[in-house]
Amino acid sequence: MRSQNKGQIRIIEAFLAVLVIFSSFTIFSNLTVTRSVEKSGDLASIGLQALMKLDSNGNLGKFIDSKNWTALRDALDIVLPPSVCFNLTAYDETMNQVNDYAISNGALNSQEVAFVEYVCASQGVVFHCYIIYLHLAVAK
Amino acid sequence: MRSKGKKFKVNNSGQLLIVAALAIAILISATTVYVYELGNETSTVENESISNFILALKQSTRNAMIGSLANTSNGGEKTVLATNLNRLSEVVRSLHNFGLSQLYFNVLNNSLYDSGVWLSWNVSDYGVSSAYTNCTLTIEDIGTNVAVDYAFNITTTVTLNGYYIRLADDEKQVNLTCRVYNEEKSALAKELDIFYERLGSWIAVNSSNNLNIIDYGNGTYTISFTVNTPSSSVQVSINAYDLRDIFVRANTTCDEV
Numbered sequence: 001m002r003s004q005n006k007g008q009i010r011i012i013e014a015f016l017a018v019l020v021i022f023s024s025f026t027i028f029s030n031l032t033v034t035r036s037v038e039k040s041g042d043l044a045s046i047g048l049q050a051l052m053k054l055d056s057n058g059n060l061g062k063f064i065d066s067k068n069w070t071a072l073r074d075a076l077d078i079v080l081p082p083s084v085c086f087n088l089t090a091y092d093e094t095m096n097q098v099n100d101y102a103i104s105n106g107a108l109n110s111q112e113v114a115f116v117e118y119v120c121a122s123q124g125v126v127f128h129c130y131i132i133y134l135h136l137a138v139a140k
Numbered sequence: 141m142r143s144k145g146k147k148f149k150v151n152n153s154g155q156l157l158i159v160a161a162l163a164i165a166i167l168i169s170a171t172t173v174y175v176y177e178l179g180n181e182t183s184t185v186e187n188e189s190i191s192n193f194i195l196a197l198k199q200s201t202r203n204a205m206i207g208s209l210a211n212t213s214n215g216g217e218k219t220v221l222a223t224n225l226n227r228l229s230e231v232v233r234s235l236h237n238f239g240l241s242q243l244y245f246n247v248l249n250n251s252l253y254d255s256g257v258w259l260s261w262n263v264s265d266y267g268v269s270s271a272y273t274n275c276t277l278t279i280e281d282i283g284t285n286v287a288v289d290y291a292f293n294i295t296t297t298v299t300l301n302g303y304y305i306r307l308a309d310d311e312k313q314v315n316l317t318c319r320v321y322n323e324e325k326s327a328l329a330k331e332l333d334i335f336y337e338r339l340g341s342w343i344a345v346n347s348s349n350n351l352n353i354i355d356y357g358n359g360t361y362t363i364s365f366t367v368n369t370p371s372s373s374v375q376v377s378i379n380a381y382d383l384r385d386i387f388v389r390a391n392t393t394c395d396e397v
Contacts, residue, residue, distance in 0.1 A: 026170055058203060058206070121228055126211070129200075
């Protein structure tokens with residue numbers, strides 16, 4: 001009877017240990033997922049702030065108005081961290097693509113690609129409104 | 141023996157219950173912590189994203205107002221401001237970042253502002269070009285209902301004052317101080333064109349008038365030039381463009397010192 005009970009307790013102990021280990025794995029994996037979500041959010045925030053910085057003095061609109069894509073790419077290269085790859089597409093009010101070639105500093109080879117949608121109103125005497133799609137990823 | 145065995149069984153049953161309760165407690169705790177952490181992080185990221193989105197749209201509104209004022213001050217219609225903001229509202233409505241976004245605006249109309257624009261260029265010693273709009277931005281989605289009120293006042297002001305020194309009979313050296321402001325903060329001018337009045341007509345000042353402009357780099361400019369005019373006071377006008385291409389005219393009367 002006593003040895004039978006001993007076996008039951010062992011089984012329960014083993015069951016408990018499995019539960020504890022399983023729980024810790026569950027919590028750990030969930031925290032990892034949360035952190036990666038946060039990382040993607042951070043990247044989008046970095047991208048949005050970079051666009052706002054360029055737009056604060058009207059330069060973003062001027063680059064698009066003048067179709068100076070090289071200057072726009074160089075400016076983004078400066079305001080974004082060096083490890084971030086980007087791909088920008090500009091559309092007019094009727095969603096026709098404005099840039100005739102890719103404004104990018106490399107391929108987005110990452111599982112996590114952040115996306116930013118930005119409205120750019122030009123400061124020019126002739127008003128133009130653009131919708132900018134910016135994709136960002138951390139370079140590997 | 142039998143009674144002892146029964147007693148032991150009862151004891152073990154209690155232990156099992158405690159162990160099961162402990163296991164369930166651990167499971168519930170783990171689930172609670174997970175749900176709490178996930179909910180907390182997601183809402184923080186989303187709130188930050190909405191804040192950034194609102195900031196970006198505010199900046200777009202400001203840019204649209206600057207462009208509209210530049211247009212109007214350079215000879216465009218005053219209704220350009222409302223037209224451009226309408227176009228911006230339509231673009232904002234087409235965005236679906238956080239549900240349905242709407243930008244409502246109300247251009248200021250009062251004793252100074254007409255259709256949100258105030259151009260005051262005929263007052264002595266200063267000139268003003270200004271635009272003012274009240275805006276409301278709403279974002280509606282499941283679980284999100286944000287309404288933000290804000291107003292933008294885009295103003296370029298130029299102040300002008302000066303005097304002249306008589307050099308010969310009708311020859312005078314005019315000395316001016318010109319200051320440029322954007323939203324009441326010192327700002328640089330992109331271009332300054334100076335004129336003086338001679339016998340009822342405005343004459344552009346150029347290098348033949350020994351024109352000398354000193355730019356102090358802080359929005360202050362000292363200007364000197366010579367004119368040949370018989371009048372006892374010299375009427376001077378300055379046409380200024382700030383770095384945003386907003387045009388302002390200011391006039392002043394220079395007397396002899």
